[in-house]
Amino acid sequence: MRKTSITLNVIRYLVIIFMVFLVISPFLWIISTSLKSRLEINNPEPIIFFKPSLQNYYDAFQKSNFGKNFFDSITVSFGSLLLSLLLGVPAAYGIGRHQVGGKRFSFWILSTRMIPPVAVALPLYILYRDFKLLDSHLGLIFSYTLFNLSYIVWMMAGFIREIPKELDESAMLDGCNVWQTLYRIILPIIGPGLVATSIFSLIISWNEFLMALILTSINVRTLPVAIATFVTDREILWGQMSAAGVLSIIPVIIFTMIIQKQLIRGLTLGAIKE
Amino acid sequence: MFQLKNELIIWLLVILIVGAFSTQLLAAEKIVINEMMFSGAAQEVLIEQAKRFMEENPDIEVNITWVDYASLHEKMMTELVGGTGRYDVMAAITDFMPEFIGGGYLEPLDSLIEKDPPEGWPDDFPDSLLRYQKDTDGKIYGLPWWDGPVMFYYRKDLFENPQEKENFQKEYGYELNPPMTWKEFLDIAQFFTRDTDQNGTVDFYGAVQGARQGGQNLVYDVLLMLFTNGIEILDENFKPVFNTEDGAKAIQFYADLMNKYKVSPQASTTYDVPESGDFFLNGNCAMHWNWAHIAGFAEDPEKSKIVGNCGYSLMPKGENGSNKSLISYWTYAIPKASKNKEATYKYIKFITSKEMDKLMVEYYGQPVRLSTWNDPGFVEKYPFFPWIAKTHEDIGVVPQVPEFTQINDVLQIAASKVIAQQTDAKTALDEAAQMIEQIMREQGYYD
């Protein structure tokens, strides 16, 4: 193992800790804000020591229907993930291993990610209106899949290319068709990569605002749209908004901590380059 | 493991899809009125009003969707244009009424009103609150619900303080009173801008402005500066007429408050209605102008540090102008595509009734009826009520054209440029006038 001097190590850790602090201090601040009263928040000098209260959280729950917003966000995010995987993994296999459509097709898939959502919002609105997809979970799921599919195909194709060709060739020789090969051989190997890609996909859907605003109204309401309502016309309810923000962050953080190991491993599939 | 997760999700989806459609199936029992409303000051009182309506009308359910104010316009237009009939009633602000009415999206209420008029119709409503939800034919499209003239506020305690009065008299040669002109305003503002704790930075200002570009307020301030100097935006032929010498002076003055005279904090360029209001309510400046909710907020110990010290007055005027203020009020309108027009009308008639209007007051709301404003019990408890009526005597609105959003944008950018000291006011206004003229011409106004 490489030996590094103690001083270097100490410096290293200091830098890391500093960076971590920079990154998370805004969140610490927002958590403390969520526990303060309105007058404490508005104080010109930031108050570090105060008596924490959960009033903001009660108010946030009362004013907006948080359980439902969570449910809607989860449904839409996971739903679109599922659809993207179902469509995307086979497509990735086709492109990555069998070069279906060649480079042209592959680039076209990537280009769908480049479309600014704002450009699609209105045509989608009209399309959905005619097909009764407005204000429905399915509608948002389709929109999010549209943006996530290219990412999933592209990343997974990259991983699949890393897998030695001999593996599927031998499977084919054993009489498997492409689907069986995909299912039995490829899938287990790219598992971690799948997890990694899925997580990023999930996050994008979870945090999306514009489409959710335009395409949903009554029956579906995701978290970002709900949180926005705390910026009212007369006052910004910092306390409640912080509480709502914290509540929407916690599941994400917990989730991250759990899957973190898979995430890193997955991004390179542990492929060791000699 | 992988399969199990898959299955679970599929089941979840199935349940969801069924659930999503079930609302359609179940709704057949009651008449459901869907309302779109912005979240904010009016939220609590509306919830209460809706609750009481449902108590009196058990066969009707009112379902309110809250939208954040900034996105309200987009959302409303998308729904109206889509013609989905998803919403039966919308809180339509008069700024956008010409757009909604002009597009033919709203249902005229005249026949419904004739059949079953609201209480005290039409005399219990001041004319200024009935004028702007009508189209050129005089058909009415909304019932007024929430008012909001811009009012002028000042720190009564400071203005009545004998020491301050003495010092002011000595320094400026006239008595300290709420300013009637912009000249007086400037004097007072400069007088009060101070470094009270002697640490080298000013911590108390004469005033504060809500000058954030992209927010809702900047255009209102521009209009106010022009109105109080006797200047209009468009003439009867829809041509811009605000880029006069007087107009330029007015806007320059507005920017100078921050830059040259420094009686308003630099941070005003990040302030919109909430932040500038909070600045005043936290006791950081001597004078302020803002919508009428400040009057109520000022007396609420949870929201204000100046309880009992808030005084009211009219907008100061320019040399050639008047103490004119600005109004922008909320009406309830019914989209043409609504499927429950009768029930919805019943609902909006209820929440604009005399009793409900009085209920507004309890929630620090902004009532619209003359009977409420003149109610003796209220006048005693809420001293600013007479001022609402007074403010209504000389009042203007934003240009009542569907192109208001674009005009708003142009005016805001012009004002921002002057504030950022990129150009002088005359150039900025000339540019703005040119752009507005182009916009109107594109829409066929000059043919």
Next chain:
Amino acid sequence: MIQLNKHFDKTMLVLPAALFLILFSIYPLIFSFRLVFFKWFLNKPNPPSFIGLSNIQNVLLDTRFWNSLRVTLVILLIAVTVETLAGLFLSLLFRDKVYGKRIIISLLMIPIMISPMVIGIIWRFILNPEIGIANYILKMIGLQPLVWLGDIKYALSTIILIDIWQWTPFMFIIFLSGMQGISPNLYEAAEVDGASEWGLIRFITIPMLKPIMYIGILIRSIDSFKMFDLVYILTRGGPVNSTETASLYIYKTGFNFFNMGKASTMSYILLIIMTFLIQRFIGKKEIV
């Protein structure tokens, strides 16, 4: 026979995805494309009317459009560059064993995971000139408080800083995972040959990270090009359009002014520029 079957099978692999994309992206694209040649104001009852190339001319002459492109590119170039360098630097710190690695990484990933809405709230509060902690800290160390988001001199830089804060962890993760793929044998062999610490980094680590770095840059660039959420919440494009990105201007044109013809035209021009730039970047690199 078997050959034909295989070919059909392979096509079937991509067919569902392709169909989906065609349905959901082609339709809107064609719809928008048509609108480029029409005058259609959503808030007026008039139906769309044909005006040929007027929209295109209008947009190409619109200084505000070019300004928004400038803003978008400035943000993109500065932010992505800094994020890449900072991410690289950070990942190099992790080359050796680090205690508490798991927790540290989880914490560092938080900004990426959070909704731009929430990010906006947090920063709007922190940067509030009166009650925000940023100015408080400035005052404490004797500097002048700034009007971060309201001062035309600083607004754009502030946005860029926030973007860097949010996305450096992303590049960090990208590099980190790239580093895991580098075999320790390579290092050992080089050390035996007498390579220095810096030499190892320069001649092994960095070159081997190049492929994944390109992927990271590509993803970030595409996303940065579309930047909307952050400026929508924090500045709405102000002051004086100094932070108005292309997406934001398109949004205003389409959803505030309801000028659908112009908005579609701008979307297309933006898309073309983006595609062109991305293609040049990808070039011969083996990432697509």
